[in-house]
Amino acid sequence: MTSYDEDIQQNVFHQYFIENHPDLLQKVLQENWILCVPRSQSITDPVTTQDIFDHVLISNSELGEIKTLSGATIHLENNQLDSVRVLFKESVYLKGYKYLVYCIEHPLNLRNSECDRTNLEIHTFKDCVDFLCRETTGGTEILTKLTEICERFLEANENILYYTLGELRISVRELYDDCVLVTFCMNNLKSRCLRDFSLRNKIKLSVESIMENSLNGNVFKAVCTTTSRADAEFNKTVRNLQGMQLKDFCRTSVKCMYAIGNARCILGKLNSHMTILGKISCLKNTFELFSNNSESNLTSEDLLQLFAFLIIKLNINNWIANLVYLQEFSVSANFNSETNFLITTLEAAIEFIKSRSIFEMSCNLEVDNDLLNMIRVGDLDGVAGIFDGRKMRGGHQLCHPLCACDECEAAFNLKDSKARNCLHLACIYGHPHIVEFLLHKNVVDINEIDYSNSKPIHYAASFGHQNALLLLMHNGGDIDSPNDDGDSPLLLAAENGHENCVKALLFYAELKNTPIDVNRRNSSGDTALHLASNWGFLGIVNTLLQYHIDATIKNKRNQIALDLAHNFYVKDILLNSQKYEKIEDAKIVREKNANTKNLDHFKKTDLLLKAIENNDLQLCCFYLGIANPLVQTTTVNYCHPLCNCESCTELTPETQTRKQLVNINSTNCDGLTALHVAARFGRKEILRILLDSRADVNMVTHKSRYTPLHLACHQQRSSIVLELIQCGSCKIDATDSRGNTPLHSACSKNDPKIVNLLITQGGADIRIKNSEGKTALQIAKDKNLLKVMETIQKHDHINSDLVYSFET
């Protein structure tokens, strides 16, 4: 976006005024009069003294009117002098005095139609095209050329979607330079631009916009890929603020609130613009809408809060990508402009949402009741006090502790303005101990519905409180009922990005054989997969696909989940799942059961490895069919160690009855075992359990032939290394495909602590050479890792002595 600019000092009209009317200039300086200067291209005839008199403005503040020096009255409103637009204002300082210059569209005494005023400023993509065509040859030749360059660029960079942000920035920058070069070669533009900065800025902007348009949004898509993780995280934050109202966190005038609706329409079109120019104009229009509709001056605080509110309410799933695109890829932008301010406001709004402070505001929903308030803050003692009838509450005392008269019943079954009871609120605010207490007391119906037909379990799932959700499920909460919007708990958890709740729901249903409709559609026809892929929640998409959600279901806008995915990784998974399913189908047809069993096995192994990666001890034990040792030690309390009485046999963990779903040494397609994953991610407890259950410590991966010890050294997990060494059967000098022992790995990672452990505790052989013929010490020397060298040499001395004495 450019606004009109020219150097007033170079303007013919202004020069004439300075040179021929020094006495009038003096008067202007003293009286604070204003000089109107027509823009240079609109001046056709030689300037006369009369023209100057027509263009000096004198204000009469008493009458509130403006007159020219030649006596004509003139109106100034909305930046228009009568019908002539004021392009910009400039304060000119001259030897300590100051006068104001209005640069106007054309001379005041000229009729509108008489002058050419095309391409004064560039606001839209069409302006860019018109401007560039006019300034070059007058035809569309330049457009063809630029499009060709861009097409060649896309061909040469077919992997553009996999580029890192840095690579992307450099290649786009190069492309832009090429485009500018081609443009400057035409119609002697280069030398004209040297004389005229404003022309140069306009050319740059036009070239950039046309380039972005010709690239067909590919750069933006690539940016989306690089920011997809950040976007998913941000979306989760945003989804969980959906309950917020404008009044919760923003003090603005009522008029501004009415503008919100329009602003939503304008800003909501952000993603339909591929060019930076288009996106900026979106922001600018929103900004202007707010400023025109506010009674007082909008401060930057107000603005950023309004933007934050819009971000929360709009159905846009790639804010971070948009921000990065605007910040990093606007090659022609002037950092000092209003554009920059708009982008910064957007950035500030996003940061504001990310910060905790907005959460605090969102929790300030007013509750005017003691009990509900106690639930909100999680005051279990207070709640318990009320329910045990010991304390007075709101002037009402229970008739007697077990009273069930209408009045007392009503006191317990308190509801807020949306007919939500205590249990609903405890689930919203996520206080599992209160949920447990309420369920234990059995005072409220676990499946009670509020005005929106939501049960407590809906709130637990949509706010992501897994503990509360689990409590509800285990106490007979209905896990698969829709609310008024057709959302089941699963859909709500998927939409709000709560992977833990999605897993809990699906897993519980599988475990207890409770029917759950994975493919349930809400009132707009979306399945959980639609919602998760729209907001880019990769983990949830993965989980849902594992539970065989149907990816081919269409919503009411006739889109399948893949159509909604903006996130490259999500798209990738969805595409792969389609292929995978096809392969699977084909195999089933051809080979019946033989291969599906195998596939099933791999899938289960993957689940196990995933559980370890997430440090989910319980799930991991479940798959392996081992009793969880942590639970065992805390809960089992026998009469005496070998007691066989009824209550003690009940307490005995059902080790024998547990079914082993996955063999402890089974591998995934890369040859990773559970132990590998535990070592790599440093899951110490799980590792211990695996070792106790006699997992093979010397299994190697298919390709690189790493043992778990290798991985632990790579990731510099010293505690894991120690654990592995101490288990006894670990081959300390195992070599990988490149002949490296764990010691080599530890050296190249510059970790003296692990090196020391390997040598002293494990007795690693420091003389082993890898396939490049290097010992660990040489690796350390090559990289000049002094501490590691020192550690090795210390032992080298002792070891060589030992070897020597042994040999002799």
Place this chain on the structure above:
Amino acid sequence: MATTVHNFKVVLLGKGCVGKTSIVLRYAEDKFNNDHLSTIQASFLNKKLNIDGKRVNLAIWDTAGQEQFHALGPLYYRSSNGAIIVYDITDEDSLVKVKSWVKELRKMLGSDVSLVIVGNKTDLEKDRHVNLEEAETYASKVGALHWQTSAKRNEGIEEMFLTLIDKMLQREREIEDLQVTRQGSNHRKNVVVVDDEQVENQTKSCCGSNT
């Protein structure tokens, strides 16, 4: 050859209610055009000036003064050439806040930023709680200009901006001189881009995962 335009970004900082917004509004005021005032936004103002033939384009950013938004400050003041830090002469605490802003700015922006410390509300001289001498000594100690204004009476504001522009122009010249002597060229931007790239490559190489 067209004359170069000096683009300067100036931020206004200070505790809430010290009159930052009033100062900007006063400066933006155009006595010919009173109805225009309501549509000028206090948060961002672009002003073109021509000082003895030098073209200066001033972008004035009014920042959030509420404590709640303090963490967002760096977004607003980054890459600014000048900062106007305002205190209220009747409010001692606002000068304390000025000191913390100066510290923060010097830490984040170094010496490239020109600072003006402004004591506003001189129309309330009788309620003065901030010692003028103390404020001036502090300003000279941290290399900032000190100025007293009254947004209400429109005193000192124009002059304050002019001195700040002067200082920024001077600073710009110094930086340019330094660059010429150091590199003999002004491709500074390009160098920065290359640096960025190197840093990225480094991080990529050391956290590559392995299976």
